[in-house]
Amino acid sequence: MAIEEGFGPQLDFLLQAPLDRSRGAEPLQRQLARRLREAVLDGRLPSGCRLPGSRTLAAALGISRNSVTAVYDLLGAEGYIEPSRQGTRVAELTRAPRHPQPNEQRKVPELARRSARIPQNHYRAESSYALKPGVPALTRFPHAAWRRCVERAHREADTGTLGYGPPRGEPALRTAILRHLALARGVRCTRDQVVITEGAQDALMLCVRLLTDPGDTAWVEDPGYRGVQTALASGDLDAVPMDVDGAGLRVPDAAWRTRTPRLIYTTPSHQYPTGAILTAGRRLELIEKAREHGTWIIEDDYDSEFRHSGAPIGAMQSLAPDAPVLYVGSFSKTLFPALRMGFLVLPESLVEPVKPLLDQILRGGHRHEQLALADFVESGQFGRHLGRMRRLYRTRRDALTAALAAHLTVPHSITGSESGMHLVLHLPPTHPDHLIAAAARERRMAPMALSLCSLRPAPEVNGLVLGYGNTPESRYASLCRELDELIKSSARGGR
Amino acid sequence: MAIEEGFGPQLDFLLQAPLDRSRGAEPLQRQLARRLREAVLDGRLPSGCRLPGSRTLAAALGISRNSVTAVYDLLGAEGYIEPSRQGTRVAELTRAPRHPQPNEQRKVPELARRSARIPQNHYRAESSYALKPGVPALTRFPHAAWRRCVERAHREADTGTLGYGPPRGEPALRTAILRHLALARGVRCTRDQVVITEGAQDALMLCVRLLTDPGDTAWVEDPGYRGVQTALASGDLDAVPMDVDGAGLRVPDAAWRTRTPRLIYTTPSHQYPTGAILTAGRRLELIEKAREHGTWIIEDDYDSEFRHSGAPIGAMQSLAPDAPVLYVGSFSKTLFPALRMGFLVLPESLVEPVKPLLDQILRGGHRHEQLALADFVESGQFGRHLGRMRRLYRTRRDALTAALAAHLTVPHSITGSESGMHLVLHLPPTHPDHLIAAAARERRMAPMALSLCSLRPAPEVNGLVLGYGNTPESRYASLCRELDELIKSSARGGR
Numbered sequence: 001m002a003i004e005e006g007f008g009p010q011l012d013f014l015l016q017a018p019l020d021r022s023r024g025a026e027p028l029q030r031q032l033a034r035r036l037r038e039a040v041l042d043g044r045l046p047s048g049c050r051l052p053g054s055r056t057l058a059a060a061l062g063i064s065r066n067s068v069t070a071v072y073d074l075l076g077a078e079g080y081i082e083p084s085r086q087g088t089r090v091a092e093l094t095r096a097p098r099h100p101q102p103n104e105q106r107k108v109p110e111l112a113r114r115s116a117r118i119p120q121n122h123y124r125a126e127s128s129y130a131l132k133p134g135v136p137a138l139t140r141f142p143h144a145a146w147r148r149c150v151e152r153a154h155r156e157a158d159t160g161t162l163g164y165g166p167p168r169g170e171p172a173l174r175t176a177i178l179r180h181l182a183l184a185r186g187v188r189c190t191r192d193q194v195v196i197t198e199g200a201q202d203a204l205m206l207c208v209r210l211l212t213d214p215g216d217t218a219w220v221e222d223p224g225y226r227g228v229q230t231a232l233a234s235g236d237l238d239a240v241p242m243d244v245d246g247a248g249l250r251v252p253d254a255a256w257r258t259r260t261p262r263l264i265y266t267t268p269s270h271q272y273p274t275g276a277i278l279t280a281g282r283r284l285e286l287i288e289k290a291r292e293h294g295t296w297i298i299e300d301d302y303d304s305e306f307r308h309s310g311a312p313i314g315a316m317q318s319l320a321p322d323a324p325v326l327y328v329g330s331f332s333k334t335l336f337p338a339l340r341m342g343f344l345v346l347p348e349s350l351v352e353p354v355k356p357l358l359d360q361i362l363r364g365g366h367r368h369e370q371l372a373l374a375d376f377v378e379s380g381q382f383g384r385h386l387g388r389m390r391r392l393y394r395t396r397r398d399a400l401t402a403a404l405a406a407h408l409t410v411p412h413s414i415t416g417s418e419s420g421m422h423l424v425l426h427l428p429p430t431h432p433d434h435l436i437a438a439a440a441r442e443r444r445m446a447p448m449a450l451s452l453c454s455l456r457p458a459p460e461v462n463g464l465v466l467g468y469g470n471t472p473e474s475r476y477a478s479l480c481r482e483l484d485e486l487i488k489s490s491a492r493g494g495r
Numbered sequence: 496m497a498i499e500e501g502f503g504p505q506l507d508f509l510l511q512a513p514l515d516r517s518r519g520a521e522p523l524q525r526q527l528a529r530r531l532r533e534a535v536l537d538g539r540l541p542s543g544c545r546l547p548g549s550r551t552l553a554a555a556l557g558i559s560r561n562s563v564t565a566v567y568d569l570l571g572a573e574g575y576i577e578p579s580r581q582g583t584r585v586a587e588l589t590r591a592p593r594h595p596q597p598n599e600q601r602k603v604p605e606l607a608r609r610s611a612r613i614p615q616n617h618y619r620a621e622s623s624y625a626l627k628p629g630v631p632a633l634t635r636f637p638h639a640a641w642r643r644c645v646e647r648a649h650r651e652a653d654t655g656t657l658g659y660g661p662p663r664g665e666p667a668l669r670t671a672i673l674r675h676l677a678l679a680r681g682v683r684c685t686r687d688q689v690v691i692t693e694g695a696q697d698a699l700m701l702c703v704r705l706l707t708d709p710g711d712t713a714w715v716e717d718p719g720y721r722g723v724q725t726a727l728a729s730g731d732l733d734a735v736p737m738d739v740d741g742a743g744l745r746v747p748d749a750a751w752r753t754r755t756p757r758l759i760y761t762t763p764s765h766q767y768p769t770g771a772i773l774t775a776g777r778r779l780e781l782i783e784k785a786r787e788h789g790t791w792i793i794e795d796d797y798d799s800e801f802r803h804s805g806a807p808i809g810a811m812q813s814l815a816p817d818a819p820v821l822y823v824g825s826f827s828k829t830l831f832p833a834l835r836m837g838f839l840v841l842p843e844s845l846v847e848p849v850k851p852l853l854d855q856i857l858r859g860g861h862r863h864e865q866l867a868l869a870d871f872v873e874s875g876q877f878g879r880h881l882g883r884m885r886r887l888y889r890t891r892r893d894a895l896t897a898a899l900a901a902h903l904t905v906p907h908s909i910t911g912s913e914s915g916m917h918l919v920l921h922l923p924p925t926h927p928d929h930l931i932a933a934a935a936r937e938r939r940m941a942p943m944a945l946s947l948c949s950l951r952p953a954p955e956v957n958g959l960v961l962g963y964g965n966t967p968e969s970r971y972a973s974l975c976r977e978l979d980e981l982i983k984s985s986a987r988g989g990r
Contacts, residue, residue, distance in 0.1 A: 079777065112707050115706075
């Protein structure tokens with residue numbers, strides 16, 4: 001391979017390792033461009049160095065002149081090389097980044113302070129582990145029927161459905177949710193109030209973005225749902241823990257003056273995790289005071305579809321006309337978590353003000369899945385599935401409380417078993433719950449330590465949150481015996 | 496129907512409108528509970544009012560005593576009624592919310608200040624309108640093949656896939672993206688660096704949440720992509736507009752000292768909307784200075800898969816080892832917008848620090864869709880579709896530039912046609928672009944006014960962003976003639 005005039009030793013690297021010709025003309029150009037770029041960046045081709053003419057280089061490499069011209073054009077557009085009176089030259093690149101030396105301490109930029117406030121000891125475990133809270137009965141989900149709805153949506157929706165959708169979600173799904181909520185939860189709203197979100201967590205973030213400013217105060221339940229802290233920290237809110245008792249969130253009157261909240265987060269129908277029901281009196285007072293102080297209330301109604309004794313507790317959202325309540329719901333518990341679909345019901349008075357903002361923030365999407373879900377709801381399959389799951393969870397709740405009564409030999413009490421898919425086993429502080437939870441994890445059990453839900457040190461908040469949604473009742477006796485053992489060894493100082 | 500002792504006139508409302516018995520026992524309980532709640536809330540049943548015994552009420556209503564007991568239990572749990580020595584009484588509910596009077600000005604709490612900073616004059620139009628930028632060729636998407644991938648994912652994934660997934664996304668998809676990026680964009684990374692997001696907008700928000708604090712400075716291109724302002728406003732960042740010229744983002748040296756950024760947002764391979772390519776020299780300088788100042792660079796590589804002349808421009812992410820660059824990509828343009836799937840490639844040094852945060856912020860989900868996409872990529876269907884679309888968009892680009900040259904009679908210039916699915920038609924300030932865009936909308940054309948991308952008043956930023964992705968070339972001649980007419984009438988002061 002002859003080296004013609006003007007082709008200096010700097011380009012030897014191109015000749016020494018031949019180009020891979022097995023993949024056609026375009027990959028050849030890419031390879032050449034990449035090698036030339038690298039040589040410019042690492043200094044093998046220094047600034048001002050002249051490159052051979054395209055004909056010369058093409059001949060030397062045995063590729064077409066057009067390919068070389070295309071690569072020169074590209075590197076010219078990218079600013080690596082530039083034309084000059086003496087032909088093409090390597091451009092002046094000031095301060096090319098050096099490869100860092102092994103012993104050189106590189107300055108890694110810091111993460112945001114708001115990130116540092118996100119709690120990092122969150123509960124996380126395999127969905128398949130026994131007694132994991134928050135997981136519905138996955139094996140009982142009518143997956144084949146769901147698949148048919150998804151297939152139908154893909155088959156029947158027009159091509160336009162591949163494009164961006166309405167920011168607040170598919171109208172058909174919002175209508176379906178509206179009807180379901182009216183029937184099951186006593187929520188009264190119009191379709192304009194319903195916004196489809198990526199699950200409940202996304203709905204919380206949306207509330208934070210729309211309604212709060214950095215440094216604003218937000219009240220949260222303590223013990224409470226940790227996920228809300230992640231949303232509040234991301235919005236730079238000041239989270240103030242509020243006590244919870246047997247009647248739910250308990251707000252001292254003075255707090256309205258001393259720590260006036262912009263936002264209150266509450267789980268009124270089945271307090272997470274204790275299961276307390278926020279009484280009507282407290283609900284009404286909360287709404288009235290919130291109106292007075294310009295406060296927004298987020299009602300997270302995460303599992304109220306499954307009430308085991310008597311009729312369902314009504315939602316707070318409809319307790320008073322145009323209450324300043326944002327109702328948050330999710331299909332993660334009623335259908336399946338991977339669906340990632342939830343919704344927000346806005347107060348009527350917010351619909352118009354936030355519309356232009358939602359048009360910016362939300363993109364619409366997952367349109368076929370939304371249409372499939374609308375179909376699943378409207379065809380009655382959702383209602384039938386809910387009914388079946390309500391019966392199943394009631395059976396499992398009964399079986400678990402019976403098994404605990406039969407097999408636990410340590411003093412304990414149980415709360416929160418009236419609805420949902422979990423209950424709370426309260427234990428004396430002599431049996432530290434984090435030790436029990438850690439030991440349980442090694443036996444493929446995933447109860448959550450109750451103390452994880454505590455924002456302030458509180459020795460009496462000690463126990464286990466036991467999920468019975470996805471664990472069959474046949475296993476409860478042996479699981480409870482195992483738990484009893486683990487609880488007892490935790491008192492001896494752990495394993 | 497006999498009224499027994501203790502059953503006062505307050506309960507007449509229950510007897511006057513009979514319960515609807517057509518739907519079984521549970522709906523009966525719900526109806527009774529709802530009516531009693533309403534009567535308590537609106538004062539028909541005042542505080543302290545005694546309720547009849549369950550036997551008496553059951554007999555009067557002709558329902559089972561168990562039903563009444565269940566409803567009393569429920570309302571007791573909810574705090575509407577309470578036991579007393581004289582039987583069940585209505586609870587003391589302080590300050591029940593009044594129905595607002597029609598002439599009463601209700602205090603509507605204000606929206607957040609951060610919301611007020613979200614730009615509200617965003618471009619929005621039907622996907623089906625001609626020349627709309629940002630919409631890929633929807634009719635050419637191989638929907639049937641995609642559907643088969645979705646169906647297979649639903650059929651083959653195990654039941655556990657219905658549960659929560661890995662926060663950063665399905666490993667199979669992250670591996671597929673990794674391979675695609677290495678080949679198509681020269682991005683070098685490991686699977687740990689790849690995070691699946693809800694499209695590019697969600698990736699931007701994630702960067703803001705992880706890396707910035709309120710009040711931090713962020714540099715954005717001007718003219719530039721408006722969506723980034725929404726993300727920055729939500730994070731309370733101070734967006735500083737930076738000029739763009741023919742070589743991309745132009746940063747005056749002094750700005751590094753006077754307006755030191757925490758974040759820089761840039762579209763280096765095809766500046767949005769002008770189409771300028773950020774030169775290698777500027778890229779290297781940006782990286783070097785960013786390192787020096789602890790700044791993060793977001794590289795939004797929104798449509799670089801479609802380069803019409805020569806090989807693709809390489810990504811900035813791999814220009815220097817462990818550059819402080821977060822690479823953002825999306826499948827909205829390469830597949831379809833409603834898929835809502837995008838990704839973020841973290842710098843290596845960020846992977847470990849942000850892992851615990853991502854575990855909190857991200858929930859995993861859309862797992863079947865992610866597995867379907869991994870399948871679509873790995874089976875080569877994605878690559879073939881990209882190839883077809885590259886050829887199609889090149890043809891359309893050529894046809895549109897030819898039609899503009901043939902039919903536009905007003906002075907103009909064109910930039911940004913080297914890649915992607917849109918080009919910019921620059922017009923003299925005598926023809927205000929917002930008038931043209933508004934008039935075009937009435938003829939079902941959706942060019943975007945270039946001035947919408949401008950952050951600061953700039954009369955020379957005037958023109959139309961024309962998308963050719965989803966508009967067939969057979970229409971270009973007549974569309975360009977129509978546009979010419981509209982442009983000319985805009986100069987006469989609009990319609």
